[in-house]
Amino acid sequence: MELLKKRIQKDGIVKEGDILKVDSFLNHQIDVELMDAMADEYIKRFDTSKITKVLTIETSGIAVAYSVARKLKVPFVFAKKTESVNLEGDVYSTKVVSYTHFREYDVIVSRKFLDSKDHVLVIDDFLANGCALRGLLSICMQAGASVEGIGVTIEKTFQRGGDDVREAGYHLESLAKIKSIDSKSNKIVFDN
Amino acid sequence: MELLKKRIQKDGIVKEGDILKVDSFLNHQIDVELMDAMADEYIKRFDTSKITKVLTIETSGIAVAYSVARKLKVPFVFAKKTESVNLEGDVYSTKVVSYTHFREYDVIVSRKFLDSKDHVLVIDDFLANGCALRGLLSICMQAGASVEGIGVTIEKTFQRGGDDVREAGYHLESLAKIKSIDSKSNKIVFDN
Numbered sequence: 001m002e003l004l005k006k007r008i009q010k011d012g013i014v015k016e017g018d019i020l021k022v023d024s025f026l027n028h029q030i031d032v033e034l035m036d037a038m039a040d041e042y043i044k045r046f047d048t049s050k051i052t053k054v055l056t057i058e059t060s061g062i063a064v065a066y067s068v069a070r071k072l073k074v075p076f077v078f079a080k081k082t083e084s085v086n087l088e089g090d091v092y093s094t095k096v097v098s099y100t101h102f103r104e105y106d107v108i109v110s111r112k113f114l115d116s117k118d119h120v121l122v123i124d125d126f127l128a129n130g131c132a133l134r135g136l137l138s139i140c141m142q143a144g145a146s147v148e149g150i151g152v153t154i155e156k157t158f159q160r161g162g163d164d165v166r167e168a169g170y171h172l173e174s175l176a177k178i179k180s181i182d183s184k185s186n187k188i189v190f191d192n
Numbered sequence: 193m194e195l196l197k198k199r200i201q202k203d204g205i206v207k208e209g210d211i212l213k214v215d216s217f218l219n220h221q222i223d224v225e226l227m228d229a230m231a232d233e234y235i236k237r238f239d240t241s242k243i244t245k246v247l248t249i250e251t252s253g254i255a256v257a258y259s260v261a262r263k264l265k266v267p268f269v270f271a272k273k274t275e276s277v278n279l280e281g282d283v284y285s286t287k288v289v290s291y292t293h294f295r296e297y298d299v300i301v302s303r304k305f306l307d308s309k310d311h312v313l314v315i316d317d318f319l320a321n322g323c324a325l326r327g328l329l330s331i332c333m334q335a336g337a338s339v340e341g342i343g344v345t346i347e348k349t350f351q352r353g354g355d356d357v358r359e360a361g362y363h364l365e366s367l368a369k370i371k372s373i374d375s376k377s378n379k380i381v382f383d384n
Contacts (some may be wrong), residue, residue: 015227029269029305032262059270062254071222077221078251 001041001175005190008154008176014183018128018156026125026153030063038153038175039067042121045152046149048072050119055079055140057107057132060125065154068123076123077113077138081105092142096135107135109143116144127152127174130161137170151159154178157191193233195365197382199226200346200368205306206375210320210348218317218345222255229346230367231259234313237343237365240264242311247271247381249324249333252317256345260315268270269305270317271328273297284334288327299327308336319344319366324355346370349383 004116013021054063054076062078069076081096091108098105114120123138133150140147147170148189155162155174165172177191205213206369217223246268248257254270261268274297283300290297306312314328325342332339339362346368347354357364369383 023302024304025267028272028302029267030258030261031267032258033265035258036262052197056249059254059272062251063258064222066222066227066255066258069222070228075217075223075227080220080251110215112216124327 001038003034003037004153004176007031008178009188012188014181014186014188017184018158018181019145019183020154020156020178020181020188022154023142025152026063027060030066032063034168035067036071038064039071040123041175042068042123042151042173043071046121046151048121050146050174051121051148052118053077053114053120053145054123055114056121056123057081057136061123064125065123068121068151072121074175075113077109079109079139080106081107081157092139094138094142095136096131098131105136107139109139111143114139114143118143118145119148120145121148122150123149123152125153127161127165127172128159130159130164133161133165137165149173156181176188193230195229196345196368197227197307199223200370201380204380205374206378206380208375210350210373212346212348212370212373212380213377214346218255219252224255224259225345226379227255227259227371228263230256230378231263234260234315234343235263235369236344238313238363240292240313240340242338243338243340244310245269245381246313246315247301247306247328248315249273249328253315256317256343257315260313260343264280264313267305269301271299271301271331273299284331286327286330290323292367299324300333303335306331306335306337310335310337311340313340314335314342315343315344319347319353319357319364322356325353325357329357341365343367348373 054069057079065076152174179191247260249271369384
C-alpha cells in the first residue's frame with residue numbers, strides 16, 4: 001500500500017536490534033485518516049462477506065481493528081495481555097513471548113466474545129517472528145472460530161513469522177512488507 | 193446519554209469492590225456503532241472548534257478517542273503506561289496509582305506529540321478517584337497545552353474524581369454518571 005509505505009519512509013525511525021518505530025502515526029500518536037485508508041485496503045484484499053468479528057491484541061492493534069470493524073459493521077475484540085497467572089473467569093488463554101520486551105505473558109480472550117459460530121478477521125500492527133499472531137490464532141482455534149484472514153500493517157519479511165503463517169495455510173495480507181532496515185543509515189527497504 | 197445508560201443497565205456486571213465491568217461493549221469487546229454515537233454526543237457538548245488533538249491513556253480509552261478524533265479530523269495520542277523506571281527518550285511523565293490493580297506506574301507521552309500550541313480534548317473510559325485523569329492533566333500541563341475539555345464515558349459520582357476535576361475549573365462531561373452500584377443485586381443507579 002503506497003500511502004503507508006511513503007509514510008513509513010518519511011516518519012519511521014530505525015533503532016538498533018531491527019526495531020522500526022512508527023510512533024508518529026501508528027503506535028503512540030494515531031493518524032486516523034491513514035487508519036481509515038488502511039481499512040479500505042484490507043476490505044479490498046479479503047472476502048469480508050462472512051466476517052462476524054475482528055480480533056486484535058492490545059495495545060497497538062486497537063486503532064487498526066477499530067477502523068476495519070467500523071467499515072464491516074461488526075464488533076471487535078482485543079485480546080488482553082496479562083502477567084498474572086491467576087486468570088480471572090472463563091477465558092481462552094495462551095502464552096506469548098515478547099521479542100521487544102524480552103518477557104513472556106499470558107494473552108486472554110473471554111469465552112463470551114468468541115465461539116465456533118464466529119468468522120474472524122485477525123488484525124495486528126506488526127508481524128516479525130509471529131509470536132503474538134500465533135497467540136491470536138491459538139485463541140481462535142480454542143474457540144473453534146474460523147479465521148477468514150489475517151491483516152497486518154507492517155511485516156518484517158526478514159523474520160520468519162509471515163512465512164510460517166502462510167505455510168500453515170492462512171490468508172495473510174501485509175500492507176507494507178519490509179525486507180531490511182538499517183539503524184545506522186535509517187534506511188528502510190520494502191519487499192513489495 | 194440514554195443509549196449508553198441503557199446499554200450499561202443491560203450488559204454491565206457489578207463486581208465486589210465497586211467494580212463495574214462493561215467488557216461486552218467498551219473494555220474488551222467494542223461496539224463500534226456505540227463508540228460513534230458517543231463521539232457525536234461529545235461533539236455536541238464541547239466547543240471543538242480549536243481542538244488540535246485528542247489525548248487518552250491505554251488501553252480502554254483508545255476506542256473512544258479514535259471515534260472522537262475521527263469525527264474532528266485530528267490525530268489522537270494515547271499515553272503509555274510503563275512500569276520501567278528507565279524512561280526512554282524525551283517524554284512527559286507522571287506517576288499514577290491504579291485503584292483496580294493496586295499498583296503504581298509511570299504514564300508517559302512523547303514530547304514530539306504534544307506541545308504548547310495544542311488544544312486538547314482529554315478522553316477516558318472511566319472516572320472514579322481520578323488518578324489516571326490527573327495524570328493526563330499533568331502531562332498537558334507539562335506540555336503547556338490547553339485542555340479544552342474532558343470527556344469521560346462512565347463517571348462514578350460516589351467517588352471524588354469528578355468533583356475534584358470540576359472544582360479545579362475544567363469542563364468535564366460524563367456520558368453516564370453512576371450514583372451507586374451493588375454487587376449483590378447487580379443494581380446500577382444513575383445520577384443523570
